[in-house]
Amino acid sequence: MEYPGNLFVVAAPSGAGKSSLVKALLELDAKLAVSVSHTSRAPRGQEQHGREYWFITAEEFRAKVEHGDFFEWAEVHGNLYGTSRAGIEKRLADGEDVVLEIDYQGALQIKQLFPHAVLIFILPPSWEELMQRLNRRGDTAPEVIAQRMANARVEVAQAQHFDFVVVNAVFDTAVFDLKTIVHAQRLKYAAQRRNRSTVFRALDLP
Incomplete structure (x- = not known):
C-alpha cells in the first residue's frame, strides 16, 4: 500500500552520530515526525521513556513480536529493538x-514492506574516527567497543542496499x-x- 506521507529510514554503525x-x-524541519522505537535495553544518561525509546522488558518485547505489533524488529548488541506497526501506518496515512x-x-x-521508503546510511569519516567517538563516550568497556567496531564492518557493507549515504565528517x-x-x-x-x-486538475492532466 502506498501512503501519502514519506518514510525516511536512517541507519548507521554505533558511534557514527546517527x-x-x-x-x-527534526529541529530544522517541523514537518518531520520521529517514530519512537521500543527496546529491551536500559535507558542511558538522560534518556526518557517515550522520548528516545519506549523501554520495556525482553518478555514484553517478545510478546509484542508474537502479537505482530512490530513492522520490524532486530537484536542489536544483545538488545531488542522494534518499530510499532500501528504508529507508523497512522502517521503515513495522515500524510505525515x-x-x-x-x-x-x-x-x-522496512524496505520490503514499504518499497517507497527512503533509506539513508550514515558513515563515519574513517575507522579511526569511529573508534575515537566510541572511546569518547566514556561509558563503554573496551571489549564492547571492540565488538561494535567488528559489527560496524558488517553494517557498513550493507550501505550498498541504501538509497543515500551521508558521511558525518563535519x-x-x-x-x-x-x-x-x-x-x-x-x-x-508523486x-x-x-x-x-x-x-494538476486545472491543467486537465490524466
Missing part, C-alpha cells in the same frame, strides 16, 4: 513525513545533506501530484 543528526534534522532511526536489519525489513554539512534528501523527496512527481492536486 542520533545527533536525526535530532538536528516520518523518520525512523533504526539499525540496518530493520531498515532492510556535523553541519551532514545535517544539510540529510535535509536536502528530505526536500528532494518532497519534490518528486508527492507534488498529491500536494498540488488543484494545479
Whole structure:
C-alpha cells in the first residue's frame, strides 16, 4: 500500500552520530515526525521513556513480536529493538513525513514492506574516527567497543542496499545533506501530484 506521507529510514554503525543528526534534522524541519522505537535495553544518561525509546522488558518485547505489533524488529548488541506497526501506518496515512532511526536489519525489513521508503546510511569519516567517538563516550568497556567496531564492518557493507549515504565528517554539512534528501523527496512527481492536486486538475492532466 502506498501512503501519502514519506518514510525516511536512517541507519548507521554505533558511534557514527546517527542520533545527533536525526535530532538536528527534526529541529530544522517541523514537518518531520520521529517514530519512537521500543527496546529491551536500559535507558542511558538522560534518556526518557517515550522520548528516545519506549523501554520495556525482553518478555514484553517478545510478546509484542508474537502479537505482530512490530513492522520490524532486530537484536542489536544483545538488545531488542522494534518499530510499532500501528504508529507508523497512522502517521503515513495522515500524510505525515516520518523518520525512523533504526539499525540496518530493520531498515532492510522496512524496505520490503514499504518499497517507497527512503533509506539513508550514515558513515563515519574513517575507522579511526569511529573508534575515537566510541572511546569518547566514556561509558563503554573496551571489549564492547571492540565488538561494535567488528559489527560496524558488517553494517557498513550493507550501505550498498541504501538509497543515500551521508558521511558525518563535519556535523553541519551532514545535517544539510540529510535535509536536502528530505526536500528532494518532497519534490518528486508523486508527492507534488498529491500536494498540488488543484494545479494538476486545472491543467486537465490524466
